[in-house]
Amino acid sequence: MGPAVALPERSQRINSLIFIINNSLGFLVAPVFYVGVLHAAILSGSGFSNKLANLPSSVYGWAAPVPVLIAWLWPSTRYFRRLWMLSYLLKGGTGVLAALLFFAAPTTWQAAGIVLHAGCLGIANGITNMCQWELIGRGMTPQRRAWTLGVTFGAGPVFAVIGSCASQLILSGDFLGLIRVTPLEKPLSYITLFGATGPAMLVSAACAWFATLPAEEESRRTASMAETMVGLREYFTNRLILVALVGFLLTMVGGNQIMNNLALFARNATGEEPEKYAGIQMALRFGCKSLFGFVLGWLLARFYPRLPALATTLICLAGIVWALVVPGKWYLFSFGLLGAGELSYVYYLNYIVGCSRPERVRENTAYTNVLIAGIAFMPLVYGAISDSYGLRASFVVALAILAVTVLIVASLLPKQPRRS
Secondary structure (H helix, E strand, O other): OOOOOOOOHHHHHHHHHHHHHHHHHHHHOHHHHOOOHHHHHHHHHOOOOHHHHOHHHHHHHHOOHHHHHHHHHOOOHHHHHHHHHHHHHHHHHHHHHHHHHHHHOOHHHHHHHHHHHHHHHHHHHHHHHHHHHHHHHHOOOHHHHHHHHHHHHHHHHHHHHHHHHHHHHHHOOEEOOOEEOOOOOOOHHHHHHHHOHHHHHHHHHHHHOOOOOOOOOHHHHOOOHHHHHHHHHHHHHOHHHHHHHHHHHHHHHHOHHHHHHHHHOHHHHHOOOHHHHHHHHHHHHHHHHHHHHHHHHHHHHHOOOHHHHHHHHHHHHHHHHHHHHOOHHHHHHHHHHHHHHOOHHHHHHHHHHHOOOHHHHHHHHHHHHHHHHHHOOHHHHHHHHHHHHOHHHHHHHHHHHHHHHHHHHHHHOOOOOOOO
16 A cells, blocks of 8 residues: 555654644635635625636646646755745745735735735645655555544544634624624735634644654655656556546546535525635535545545545535535535545545655655646636536536546556556
8 A cells, every 4th residue: 555664653653643733734724725715705706707716726726837846856855844844834924925915905916816825825735745745655654644644634624614613703703603703894804814824834834844754765865857757657657546646636626626616606595695605615614524534534444545535536426416406505515525525635645655656755746736737727617617507507517527537436446556
């Protein structure tokens, strides 16, 4: 399932704890960091079309090539901690910058700031993910990796539920009728949400400093065109990696990238503005992610790596069906199912890591992330479909994509990954 690890048990436990803490902090500010629902609601509320409201999601994906350049230029593990820390500082810094624009800039500048924030997150999250997967791919045994993923994506999303509840109270003052407070006026509500990412990411950067990786060979300390070409060839000629990659990308297209239209559908389903339900959507999204996270982690530890990956695609498919057939506010539960399906990134990438040599984990993670740029146009496509034919038409397209994905993964991907 993965490479052998030369680190002592104590170092592995520390790496595991850092991974859990930093992901939990990321979940806490998820309403801002998960580019899509909040960004689309702000732009839609400012009078922009559905197509333009989806622009931040596309820009986020288009920024994906930057991490792969970093993997080529600085392949050595001696840059690992500095890269990881800088990614957190970039995420927190751009959040603070967006907050300042909401405070002092006109509306057009604020819209540009939202798009810029999405692009910077695309770069920084790519580096963060690349470093995190190198940490658990090279700094843990397969058994500890399975345990760490189960805890991280089981308990971690609870923090996202807390963050989503807080964001809902900040934006509307009401959370499911259970908690009522005086909401913050605009733009103070946006300033608070985006500004809070700064301190959270500062803590994550400090934690990243204590991470440890096994020592590497001297030959890997400098970039080499020959080594780069070998790595590319290994990635794109490994049939199992390619099948897992196709499954992952299509699951993202059918599940994750329809999320903005699903948020805008609140106007059709409830007759109210999408922004009113942004926090509830995020709470359902991460509450279900927490519940399914424990189950998927158990499936990985108990059975085989293909099973939790395929399960995430099936969960996304169920979420689209729910949105199509369930009326009124109950349609919001589809956010919970699609939120759980977002764990496709974790379990498809875990399969790809299992197919990778230890020294190729960082590069293969970066290649997987950069290929997300190839599907970054899909939110705009969904937006254009909904502008022309209605939001339900875009849901039908997403459903068809997910059905094809299930057939591909179930028939072509073996239960266990293996290296070429």
